[in-house]
Amino acid sequence: MFTSTKEIHETIRMIEAEHLDIRTVTLGISLLDAPHGNVESLCAFLYEKIHNRARRLVEVAAGVEDRFGIPIVNKRISLTPMSIVCEGLPELDDYVSVARILDRVAADCGVDYIAGYSALVHKGATTGDMNLMNSIPAALAATKRVCSSINLASSRTGINMDCVRHMGQVIKELANRTVHASGCARLVVFANVPEDNPFIAGAFHGIGEPDAVINVGVSGPGVVLAALRRLKRQGQFDDLCDITETIKKMAFKITRAGELIGRHVAAELGAPVQFGIVDLSLAPTPAIGDSISDIIEEMGIESTGAPGTTAALAMLVDAVKKGGTMASSSVGGLSGAFIPVSEDAGMVAATLRGSLSLAKMEAMTAVCSVGLDMVAVPGDTSAETISGIIADELAIGMINNKTTAVRILPVPDTKPGDVIDLGGLLGQLVIMDVPQFSSAEFVRLKGRIPPAITSSRN
């Protein structure tokens, strides 16, 4: 094809000045062939299989990164849900041993996070599922790289409130075991969890997936922001359709870059590794200008959280999906826009200004790709209140046939407005105000919230 000098310059500008990068290349590994029942043989198997598959991941990804000149920020591993792999282990300590082995193999492969310490309990929990959930505080406190996710609800099955209640307690316990509740940044609960999501902490290798697969998560809020600013400078920022067109074009380019990188990494790793999907989520970082909140504010919202925020976000997310699905037939994962509060400098600023509240965040999650992400609340928030927040969020997902999630950090000894710096990509936590009225009685009700009538589709 004929590439103009302008297009070459545009590509370079996107990478050099606007933070375009591949956020993560995640290798999914199936562990369905793991031996059951004995912790020693299981641990030996896990180390050997994961190490064999993943030892070249970082090296290969670095080579592809070098070749195409586009940074790959994270190289990660996702696994078959550990509750399935570990089913039959008798002791909670065995689960912690497995988590330690995963931490070790991740370190030895040079990856920063390994995900899949997970269970799918949207309808009910097995003994193994319960063991895994009970082991989470000890397992995550004993490791640095292991990430955990629990699917608590689905549009087909409703919301498993028994496990929602239980996870409220697990989150509280984990928060108390780790500094600034930082362990809770590695634990996320879902409704309608996707099986091919490459993003941490919610990644796992679904049971409908092949032996080994490369899934790619792209980034690019900075690119979209810069494009909107250019549109403004050119005096063409007055029509909503023009704005969505601009976002669609940028999403197209970002997605194409992601697919190219994913296909090359998969091919160079060789069989049985296949290319899976591109998750075209706009994923912010604490870097200035790499923010979803800045895009919303660029659209004319004075401060994120002001009335109009949900509409602006809905338009952004939909345009990203349209551009991305045009670019690739392998779109999957969460795909949309992430709004993790601490990881987005603009969201942090909006929270500090008082324009962004927990209630507004919840409304925004009805139209964005995930949910209440990296939300910090005071440490004295009760387990029942946390379960209530989770139930609300999962209800949005269950009723609307979409993925929603909660990654919440009840930081001990803090009050609303406090700021805690977690460093790196996790960014700055601003403690949000939580409504003081109780939901304890509702949360204690047993069983499942039945699925919505829309689930009956056959």
Next chain:
Amino acid sequence: MKRAITERDVETLAANGKLTVTRDMVLTPAARELISRKGLEVTYSAEAPKAPPAVSGDQLNSVIQQVIAEEIAKLREAPSQASPAPLLGHGSPLPPGEAGSRPGEELAAPAPLLPEAAARDTRVAGVDADSMARVLDGVRPGASDHGHWISPGTTDGGPGSGAGERAVVTVVGQNRPGIVARISAIVAECGGDLADISQVILDRYFSMIFIVNLSGLSEHNISFRVFKERLQDEAVRLGQVQVLVMHEGIFSAMHEV
């Protein structure tokens, strides 16, 4: 390896208002501008004896348009016979070597095509759109955006297929003499073949794009990474310039619909 002919080279090579361009030379855009500014008479080496002397931009444009129209008419009649040769013979101001640098697969581009379609769909229209864009941009005084040929279809394949791979080397920074010479010398040392050059100068700053054919790197036992490192080391030595080396695949992936 083609030699890059810069403004300074034009000054030294030109004798009595004439400049002889041989097949192993590539004129930089600045050199082309200097030639037209000074009204130098360009002659081509024995390999392209029919090349006429330089004429004014407007005259040349109309001649080229006419020739392209004729060529497209021929294409309609004989789709598989597409060839760029007659066009060059009629009066391209580019060195013959440049026109020959198109990837082989483009020569067999399917036809028939309307002129508008040819301009729009350069990937399919291969030969004619290429010639048109190159020639027209090449002769327009001050033309900076003459574009580059990038291999299509890289999104579908696995890792690079070896032969025929190309890199896009972009040099940006403060302008001063000698940058083209030093960068192209490194490219040559590594076994890279300079397929195309373009540059934009804005005040004291410039951006220069080299399209480098990498098939010769393996003969010199040089990997893409080493090639990149050598160029970046040179940028450090030059100072105040940045060199970016990227496989062409990223550009076709992002910009080809």
